[in-house]
Amino acid sequence: MDAVEEWRAAYGRVTDLVGSLGAEEAARRVPACPDWTVRDLLSHMIGLDADVVAGDEPDDHNSTWTQRQVDARAGRTVGELLEEWRSLVGPLTGWMQEFTTRPLGDLVIHEQDLRGALGRPGARDNAGLLSLRDRMLGRFEARLGAARPIALYGGSWQWCSSGPASDAEVVVRASEFDLARALMSRRSAAQIRRWTERGDVAPYLPAFETLGPLPADELDD
Template identity: 35%
Template sequence: MTDPTRSAELYHAAHERMAAAVQDLSAEDLDRQVPACPQWSVQDLVAHLTGVAADFVAGNLAGAPRPPWTAVQVETRRNLPMAEVLDEWTVVGPQLEKLVVDGTTSHPLVCNPYVDAAVHEADLHGAIGSGRPPTDLWLTTLGWMLDEPGPLTVVTPDGTYTARPEDGPVATVRTTSYELFRAIFGRRSAAQILNWDWDDPAHAKTWSTTLARLPQTSVSLND
């Protein structure tokens, strides 16, 4: 579990970086497709992030974080000026941070909003080259996501993690922490995961399609 103050700080910093990255973008750049979220533009991605904060603050958690829930966030803000969307995020972001620090909710997504922010900051980088999230953000995210024993051991230069999807052989693999971070959220293709340093090719074949916790991209991403 991430300390509430630390969770709020990580989220706050990610919010500031992403807002700064998009506030002066042209209409053409805002309409650019996000490779890791091919159904979304950059505008849509920021609409989602703003909508997540607003919904968490309002207690609108029914269906979170499934696509119908996020679709409403995006559609509601799709045609608004980016400045207006960012103004809303400026209001609801600090409200969410206060909610996290006050400890009045135990919902894991609400308590750890930096996780979704981390994933989408990396997505935004892939779309506009705004820069990878800081290392401490994705390492904290990995620590939260992979915090229980499991059959897959992933060795990285920053630490060793275990993954525990429903099924899978006992296996060991070596990769970088950033690649693992992107892979568990579906941002790496099976072909990319197969190219990690596996202890056994058979294990690689199985885990390359079962490691991701979110739907896996069918194309290789380089972000």
């Protein structure tokens, strides 16, 4: 996977997605980020890239840092935000080529968050998303600790924490996309329970909190 090209592709999809939004759509709440509107989330995405290029990126991506990105862009239109983002493409892709392609993960996650808010599904099967799924799978496995084996079945893709999947204590089966989003803390405990076809998934739910608490409400994107 060429991660920089995947970033460019995701950037193009998001700018197409939000480029013609009216004020009402831009003011919609984002179910996956309920404290933010679509415009707020876009402000964070752009602000993160600006801060990365400027060398202002804490290890924990804490809420004070992310909210500052939103507050600094309060009152700007979507068009003005996209103009700032366009100015960052060259510097950010150059930074990724020199250092790390980590910013791709944030863009991949929030593209789907935006799609969920706007009711415009898409981009559910691309190299960037699958790469991030595998990265989050590493976090998920580390959070399992000494728990007995759990298996995830997603269409043609499957994974087990230990040994053959057929022997797993708990089996969770859903679409590959839903499992990927669950590993990004973007599916509720109720959804994960509903997809569990064997065993008690309750003790394993904290392992799905790779990026924070699971949402209270069910999410589709």
